[in-house]
Amino acid sequence: MEVCSQLPVLPLDRPVPQHVLRRRGAISLGTSSALFGGPSPRQLCKRRGGVSYNSADQAVLYLHLLGDVKQRGPGPSEPVRGAPHSHVKVDYQRFHCHQGPVRPGARGLKSHRRRLSFQRGLKSRHLRQRPSGPQHLLDQVYNCQVKCMLDKVDSWDFDIFMFDRATNGNGLVTLTFHLFLQLGLTRLFRLDPIKLRSFLVMVQADYHQRNPYHNSLHATDVTQAMYCFLRQPKLATTLSSCDMLLALVAAVTHDLDHPGVNQGFLVRTGHHLAALYKNSSVLESHHWRCAVSLLRESGLLDHLPITDRSERLGSLILATDISQQNRYLARFREHLDREDLSMADPSHRHLVLQITMKCADICNPCRVWRLSSQWSSRVTAEFFHQGDVEKKHGMAVSPLCDRLSDSTAHIQAGFIRHVVEPLFREWCRFSCTSLSHRMLAHLQTNLDRWTDPSQPPPYRYSNPDHLLET
Numbered sequence: 001m002e003v004c005s006q007l008p009v010l011p012l013d014r015p016v017p018q019h020v021l022r023r024r025g026a027i028s029l030g031t032s033s034a035l036f037g038g039p040s041p042r043q044l045c046k047r048r049g050g051v052s053y054n055s056a057d058q059a060v061l062y063l064h065l066l067g068d069v070k071q072r073g074p075g076p077s078e079p080v081r082g083a084p085h086s087h088v089k090v091d092y093q094r095f096h097c098h099q100g101p102v103r104p105g106a107r108g109l110k111s112h113r114r115r116l117s118f119q120r121g122l123k124s125r126h127l128r129q130r131p132s133g134p135q136h137l138l139d140q141v142y143n144c145q146v147k148c149m150l151d152k153v154d155s156w157d158f159d160i161f162m163f164d165r166a167t168n169g170n171g172l173v174t175l176t177f178h179l180f181l182q183l184g185l186t187r188l189f190r191l192d193p194i195k196l197r198s199f200l201v202m203v204q205a206d207y208h209q210r211n212p213y214h215n216s217l218h219a220t221d222v223t224q225a226m227y228c229f230l231r232q233p234k235l236a237t238t239l240s241s242c243d244m245l246l247a248l249v250a251a252v253t254h255d256l257d258h259p260g261v262n263q264g265f266l267v268r269t270g271h272h273l274a275a276l277y278k279n280s281s282v283l284e285s286h287h288w289r290c291a292v293s294l295l296r297e298s299g300l301l302d303h304l305p306i307t308d309r310s311e312r313l314g315s316l317i318l319a320t321d322i323s324q325q326n327r328y329l330a331r332f333r334e335h336l337d338r339e340d341l342s343m344a345d346p347s348h349r350h351l352v353l354q355i356t357m358k359c360a361d362i363c364n365p366c367r368v369w370r371l372s373s374q375w376s377s378r379v380t381a382e383f384f385h386q387g388d389v390e391k392k393h394g395m396a397v398s399p400l401c402d403r404l405s406d407s408t409a410h411i412q413a414g415f416i417r418h419v420v421e422p423l424f425r426e427w428c429r430f431s432c433t434s435l436s437h438r439m440l441a442h443l444q445t446n447l448d449r450w451t452d453p454s455q456p457p458p459y460r461y462s463n464p465d466h467l468l469e470t
C-alpha cells in the first residue's frame with residue numbers, strides 16, 4: 001500500500017518524535033494538535049447554566065445546564081488513493097461540526113496552551129489565587145453534588161449522564177482520578193497526582209465530544225463498569241494491582257480519538273489509518289497508539305518497571321474489536337466448559353481481563369432502562385449519521401445505518417440477542433454474582449421493551465451541540 005510504504009509503523013515503546021507526527025498527521029483523526037497541544041477541558045468549556053440542589057440523594061437532584069462549548073482544531077482529511085470511495089473527501093473536522101472554520105492562529109494558541117496547560121495553570125492560578133465570587137460558590141455546589149455521586153460510584157445504577165453534567169463535562173477526569181485513589185493505585189504505584197490528572201485531561205480532550213456515542217461519556221461509562229467488575233470477588237481476589245492499573249487505563253482510553261464512523265467506512269473512503277493498519281482492527285489499533293502516546297507524553301508510568309505494558313494495554317484495547325467477539329468468546333467458553341480456567345495462570349488471567357474489557361465496552365444494554373435507552377438512542381444517532389454521509393456521497397449504506405429502513409428498536413433487539421446476551425451468559429457462568437444476575441435481568445427487561453410495540457417510544461437523543469454535518 002502506498003501510504004504504508006511512506007509511513008513506517010511507529011515504535012510503541014518510544015515517544016513518537018513530534019516532527020513525525022506533524023509531517024504525517026496520521027495519528028489523530030479529529031485533531032493532530034490533540035497529541036501535543038490544546039487547552040484543558042476547563043479552558044475549553046464555558047459554563048452556561050445553573051444548578052438547584054435539593055438533597056443528598058442523587059436521584060432527586062435537579063441539574064439544569066445549558067451545555068458546554070468546545071472547540072477542536074483541524075484534522076487531516078486526505079483520503080488514500082485506490083480505495084473504492086477514495087474520491088469521497090471527508091473532512092473529519094467538519095464531519096461532526098457546525099461551527100465555523102477555526103480562526104487563523106487558533107491551532108498555535110492551542111499548542112501553546114497544551115504545553116503550559118495543567119501543571120502551569122494549576123500552579124500559577126489555582127494554587128496561588130483563591131477563587132472568589134459567584135462562580136466559586138457554584139463550584140462548591142457542584143463539588144457537593146459530585147462528591148455525593150462519587151460515594152456511590154460502585155453502584156450499577158450510577159447515573160453517568162447526571163455525573164457528567166455535575167462535573168461540567170469533566171466526568172472522565174473526575175471519575176477516573178477518583179477510581180485510581182479508590183483502588184489504592186495512586187499510592188501503591190507512587191503515581192504523581194499532577195501527571196495522572198494531566199494524563200486524564202489529555203485523554204478526555206482527545207475524545208470527540210460531538211460524537212453522539214463514541215465520546216468521553218462512553219469512555220467514562222466503560223471505566224465505571226470496569227470498576228464494578230474489578231470489585232467482583234472472582235477478580236478482586238485474584239488480579240494483581242498491575243492488572244487493575246492496566247484495566248483502568250485500557251477502559252478510559254479504549255476509544256480514543258474515535259471519528260464516529262466504523263472501520264468499513266474508513267476502508268471504503270481510503271482513510272490513511274485503514275492503510276496504516278492494513279484494514280484490520282483499524283480503529284482499535286489507532287485507539288491503542290493514541291493511548292500509548294498520551295502515556296508517554298504525560299510520563300505517568302515512566303517510573304514503573306512494568307514489562308510489556310504497551311503490548312498488554314494493546315491486547316486489552318484490541319479485544320474491543322466487535323468483529324472478533326466470537327473468537328474471544330469461543331476461547332472463554334472452552335475454558336468454562338472444561339472448568340480449567342486458573343486465575344493463577346497469567347495467560348488465563350489476561351484472557352479474563354480481555355473478556356472483562358469486552359463486557360465493560362458493550363454493557364450499556366445491561367443497564368437499567370432509564371440509562372440504557374439513552375445509550376441506544378445515541379449509538380443509533382451515530383449509525384444513522386454515517387448512513388446519511390454515505391448516501392450523500394453515493395456510497396452503499398452500511399448495515400444498520402439507514403434511518404429510512406432501520407429502527408432503534410430493531411437494532412437493539414438484534415444487538416442484545418446476537419452480541420450482548422451470548423457474552424454476558426458466559427460472564428455469568430464465570431462470575432456468578434448478584435451483579436451478573438442483575439445485568440441479565442436488565443438485559444431481558446430492555447429486550448422486552450424494544451420488542452413490545454405497545455411500549456411508548458423511548459428517550460430520543462437530540463443535542464444541538466451534537467448536530468452533525470452531512
Ligand SMILES: Nc1ncnc2c1ncn2[C@@H]1O[C@@H]2COP(=O)(O)O[C@H]2[C@H]1O
Nearest residue numbers: 320322362364365375376379411412415
Ligand atoms: N446499544 C447498542 N446498540 C447497537 N450497537 C451497539 C450498542 N452499544 C455498542 N454497540 C456497538 O458495539 C460496538 C463495540 O465496539 P465499538 O465501540 O467500536 O462500536 C460499538 C457499536 O458499534
